Amino acid sequence: MLITCPYCGPRDVIEFTYQGDGNRQRPQPASQNLDAWNAYVYDRLNPAGDHNEIWQHSGGCRAHLRVVRNTLTHEISSTAFARGDHNSVARHRAEDKP
Amino acid sequence: MSPRRSEAGGRIDRLRTIRFTFDGAPYTGHAGETLASALLANGVTLFGRSFKYHRPRGVLTAGVEEPNALVTVLRGEVREPNIPATMVEIYDGLTAISQNRFPSLAWDVSAVNQLGGKFLSAGFYYKTFMGPVIGPLKGTRFWMFCEHFIRRAAGLGKAGTAPDTARYERMNAFCDVLVVGSGPAGLMAARAAADQGARVILAELEPHFGGSANWSGETIDGMPAAEWAARAAGQLEGRDNVRLLPRTTVWGYYDGNTLAAIERVTDHKETPGKGEPRHRYWTIRAKSVVLATGSLERPLVFPGNDRPGVMLAHAAERYANEYGVLPGDRIGLFTNNDSAYRAALALKKAGAVVVAIVDVRPELSSEMRKLAGEAEAEILSGHAVIATEGGKALSGFKVQRFDMVNGALSGDARSIHADCLLMSGGWSPTIHLASQAGAKAEWNEALQVFLPPKPTTRQWIGAGAFTGSFSTAEAIAEGRAAGLSAAGATATPAALPAIDARPGDPDPAPVFEIKAEGKSFVDFQHDVTADDVRLAHREGFVSVEHLKRYTTLGMATDQGKSSNIPGLAIMAEALGKPIPQVGTTRFRPPFSAVSIGSLAAERFGDLKPERLTPMHDWHVANGATMYSAGLWYRPMIYGHPGETIEQAYVREARATRESAGIVDVSTLGKIAVQGPDAAEFLDRVYTNMFSTLAVGKARYGLMLREDGLAFDDGTTWRLGEQDFLMTTTTANAGKVMQHLEYFLDVIWPELKVHVTSVTDQWAGAAIGGPKARQILAACVSGTAVDNAALPFMGIVHGEIAGAPVMICRLSFSGEMAFEVYSGAGYGTHVWEALIEAGKPFGLVTYGLEALGTMRIEKGHVTGAEIDGRTTARDLHLDWMLSKKKPFIGSAMMDREGLIAPDRLELVGIVALDNQPLNGGAHIVEELDEANPHGSLGHITACCYSPALGKYIALALVKGGKARRGSRAYVSDPLRNRFGPVEIVSNHFFDPDGSRMHG
Numbered sequence A: 001m002l003i004t005c006p007y008c009g010p011r012d013v014i015e016f017t018y019q020g021d022g023n024r025q026r027p028q029p030a031s032q033n034l035d036a037w038n039a040y041v042y043d044r045l046n047p048a049g050d051h052n053e054i055w056q057h058s059g060g061c062r063a064h065l066r067v068v069r070n071t072l073t074h075e076i077s078s079t080a081f082a083r084g085d086h087n088s089v090a091r092h093r094a095e096d097k098p
Numbered sequence B: 001m002s003p004r005r006s007e008a009g010g011r012i013d014r015l016r017t018i019r020f021t022f023d024g025a026p027y028t029g030h031a032g033e034t035l036a037s038a039l040l041a042n043g044v045t046l047f048g049r050s051f052k053y054h055r056p057r058g059v060l061t062a063g064v065e066e067p068n069a070l071v072t073v074l075r076g077e078v079r080e081p082n083i084p085a086t087m088v089e090i091y092d093g094l095t096a097i098s099q100n101r102f103p104s105l106a107w108d109v110s111a112v113n114q115l116g117g118k119f120l121s122a123g124f125y126y127k128t129f130m131g132p133v134i135g136p137l138k139g140t141r142f143w144m145f146c147e148h149f150i151r152r153a154a155g156l157g158k159a160g161t162a163p164d165t166a167r168y169e170r171m172n173a174f175c176d177v178l179v180v181g182s183g184p185a186g187l188m189a190a191r192a193a194a195d196q197g198a199r200v201i202l203a204e205l206e207p208h209f210g211g212s213a214n215w216s217g218e219t220i221d222g223m224p225a226a227e228w229a230a231r232a233a234g235q236l237e238g239r240d241n242v243r244l245l246p247r248t249t250v251w252g253y254y255d256g257n258t259l260a261a262i263e264r265v266t267d268h269k270e271t272p273g274k275g276e277p278r279h280r281y282w283t284i285r286a287k288s289v290v291l292a293t294g295s296l297e298r299p300l301v302f303p304g305n306d307r308p309g310v311m312l313a314h315a316a317e318r319y320a321n322e323y324g325v326l327p328g329d330r331i332g333l334f335t336n337n338d339s340a341y342r343a344a345l346a347l348k349k350a351g352a353v354v355v356a357i358v359d360v361r362p363e364l365s366s367e368m369r370k371l372a373g374e375a376e377a378e379i380l381s382g383h384a385v386i387a388t389e390g391g392k393a394l395s396g397f398k399v400q401r402f403d404m405v406n407g408a409l410s411g412d413a414r415s416i417h418a419d420c421l422l423m424s425g426g427w428s429p430t431i432h433l434a435s436q437a438g439a440k441a442e443w444n445e446a447l448q449v450f451l452p453p454k455p456t457t458r459q460w461i462g463a464g465a466f467t468g469s470f471s472t473a474e475a476i477a478e479g480r481a482a483g484l485s486a487a488g489a490t491a492t493p494a495a496l497p498a499i500d501a502r503p504g505d506p507d508p509a510p511v512f513e514i515k516a517e518g519k520s521f522v523d524f525q526h527d528v529t530a531d532d533v534r535l536a537h538r539e540g541f542v543s544v545e546h547l548k549r550y551t552t553l554g555m556a557t558d559q560g561k562s563s564n565i566p567g568l569a570i571m572a573e574a575l576g577k578p579i580p581q582v583g584t585t586r587f588r589p590p591f592s593a594v595s596i597g598s599l600a601a602e603r604f605g606d607l608k609p610e611r612l613t614p615m616h617d618w619h620v621a622n623g624a625t626m627y628s629a630g631l632w633y634r635p636m637i638y639g640h641p642g643e644t645i646e647q648a649y650v651r652e653a654r655a656t657r658e659s660a661g662i663v664d665v666s667t668l669g670k671i672a673v674q675g676p677d678a679a680e681f682l683d684r685v686y687t688n689m690f691s692t693l694a695v696g697k698a699r700y701g702l703m704l705r706e707d708g709l710a711f712d713d714g715t716t717w718r719l720g721e722q723d724f725l726m727t728t729t730t731a732n733a734g735k736v737m738q739h740l741e742y743f744l745d746v747i748w749p750e751l752k753v754h755v756t757s758v759t760d761q762w763a764g765a766a767i768g769g770p771k772a773r774q775i776l777a778a779c780v781s782g783t784a785v786d787n788a789a790l791p792f793m794g795i796v797h798g799e800i801a802g803a804p805v806m807i808c809r810l811s812f813s814g815e816m817a818f819e820v821y822s823g824a825g826y827g828t829h830v831w832e833a834l835i836e837a838g839k840p841f842g843l844v845t846y847g848l849e850a851l852g853t854m855r856i857e858k859g860h861v862t863g864a865e866i867d868g869r870t871t872a873r874d875l876h877l878d879w880m881l882s883k884k885k886p887f888i889g890s891a892m893m894d895r896e897g898l899i900a901p902d903r904l905e906l907v908g909i910v911a912l913d914n915q916p917l918n919g920g921a922h923i924v925e926e927l928d929e930a931n932p933h934g935s936l937g938h939i940t941a942c943c944y945s946p947a948l949g950k951y952i953a954l955a956l957v958k959g960g961k962a963r964r965g966s967r968a969y970v971s972d973p974l975r976n977r978f979g980p981v982e983i984v985s986n987h988f989f990d991p992d993g994s995r996m997h998g
């Protein structure tokens, strides 16, 4: 499997570390919503098909990447920096205000 | 000239004689042939004994699919078992032996297994595992009783015990087009792709390129096919953009068009050339793959079809045409298709008598009748072979009239005298690699084969017999088109080489089995008969996957290359379903056996990198016993002559508490946390506050995981407003770094913080004890080290022996202690200066054992207690959980289960019998040594405490805090230790910290 790191180009999967399901939504830090925390910490999607995943280029530039990988074929349809837009807080749940 | 060697023909070098031995007997052969062909030429027909029944077996095929003729090749002390004799190229001095026979191949005592056929029928392993339901040998005891005998009787070759001294290599390769298989289709594909300028790799598992061209006897482009193939390969060899890999089996097809191949570089040589490995493991990344892997001939299933002398038709044709060897003098054929007629003719031409062609089909084409006539063979159409005759060699076979529609036999049986019987049950495309790549095969009723689907991408493209196009003319056309397409070019019409080939209809009759009295083998290597398949079905196995596993059909080292389709057909019949509804199983890598050595290549032995601290050499030179801790090597003790480990660490710890001791702490994880938001980031990461920490001060911090359990601890030093130096435990340095990076990159990208691992940049020495401050004062310049300048948790910068150092006053040992950090390159220099300065004060060096002892006395936690299951509360660190801010883990740490009163909590344990305690030992309430039960928890760390004069330990005990002051017992049945203990506070020594605060 090759993952194309936006910094380093196509690199073999052995250079990367899987860092989990990229669909997880971390509640706001002060949130007391235990269901939301529980979902974030324990619930994982396990699709047969395209899956949003976080991979770290641990043997390279160490950036975290959002990778869309097909779990049936290992085909990777997109890779992007997990950082994305640095000012965005959209990844926190909007409805989950502290 | 041996009796079975034809006068001429084949590509063997008849001028070169090769000498080898088989089962100790000397034989000769010719350069360019296999062990199978050379033995056949010498009149040898018995090659081995079968897996379960120890039936005599000959050679069935001429290639990689061979199930019977497995041999062990010896090279000095090294033995390699289970190699098909059809794949061993002979060389001078080759030593091969047969397998699975005792005491000898000809006289095998276990052949009596044949009489106990019922016992070894389908699923015999499973049934034996279960055993009788009653009696002294009930259940698995029966298996244990039988195992010894079965293991000896059933099996393949014996693995050697001598270390493999051969060298193996790994190679990575990249290409535009990988062509697998070098028959006419593969050669055309490689040429067409290479003509387009593509980088091409052509892999062929045989020693010679050409595939079927080497033995088909056809004419291509006006020359013998073998010559055409040799020329085509020769032209490719000269090209810069083509790499030819003979003796290379592509055995695995993985995602991203990554293929694995094994090249047998020197197995065919008496001695390897200089620098040559035995095998080379290729990882090939190909933009496109042309699968020109050909097809495999299928046996027919009939009683006695495994007798030595029964062989696949094309194999005999190949032995005659390629090696000039006749597998028999009087040869019969049994077929359900036209391809066998060509074989009959080839053998006739090579000098054999073809006694009869038995064909299950009632009607034969005029072309076939003509070929049979040329071979001077009697035609028995609408007939079938119902038995073979002879002992360890074939003497004849029996035929009877056969009705293809209902399988019925009729009329009188007739015996035909022959020493060789060839069979052909049609051909199966070698679709293994496409199947590995995920292609779902589809049944083709006319050809009676599973075909790969038409590819929709350029990932792989098939050509030739692989696609069910069995004629050479089709193979050449498809090969060229596949090569162009794989190279990204569009196929254009072109003049193709003219082929002169025998006629033949590729469609076989749909006949797989002749049902008559006797054992009819489907899987020759695993001794699975047609009756075994039906028995498994009667016993309730209806899924093809279960049937396959229960009967072990297709699960031997040949992976059922020749037996899969006949087996499936018999299963389908038993199930009463058509073959496509039963479906086929998916092929998995490897295509054929792969040496473990090639997979490991140069990666064997101790593969861990060693991490050494800057002072490593000093430790070794000064008597340290080194201890491996993860990747690090750390001093365990600096033992004196005659000291035990316990004596050494007790001396070191006692001296530290009496005067001073110094320990190398360079292995601690160190992370520079820098940036405008560094303090805010640490507030989120640690359970306690860091934004309130003054510059020039350090603080002990605790991290939790997201789920609220304890993760790591250590001190973090504020070196500047936006500049922190975090320390982590040695073991968790990498994990903590990854944890911080994840949160900065994925969760809080808005924080302006940069983290850098600086573990290797700093050397660290911890010096502690009542005299530690005096020692520092004696050697540090540029700063004072008194209580005012360097209070508890204070940081100063200065110099030792001219080297800049950073000193923080903090304590793990519980003594007045300092950590002295210098640049890694100054590490030994500063260390030696500290040792020198300490001499008048009685400074000792101490290792991990004394470090551990002093931390146990103080009740500090390490990885043994922060074990991924404990919370801050369990470890009495709840005072560190800030209520002023959220932090990682704060939301989850108060869940019901994590605050339950019966959780395992950290306690101290004192042995009341003054005997040593052991890590992992259980704490129990009741005095019941014979039957210890009701574990309260376990010991995490233990030592002899010189400060207390007792054997003590830390333990995690249920509701531990409430049990302080109570009695219990330590139970350690594995080490025969049972004794009374007292549960106490984990703070054994100097609980108010008066020593370290000074």
Ligand SMILES: [Zn+2]
Pocket: A005, A006, A007, A008, A009, A057, A060, A061, A062, A063
């Ligand atoms: Zn990268």
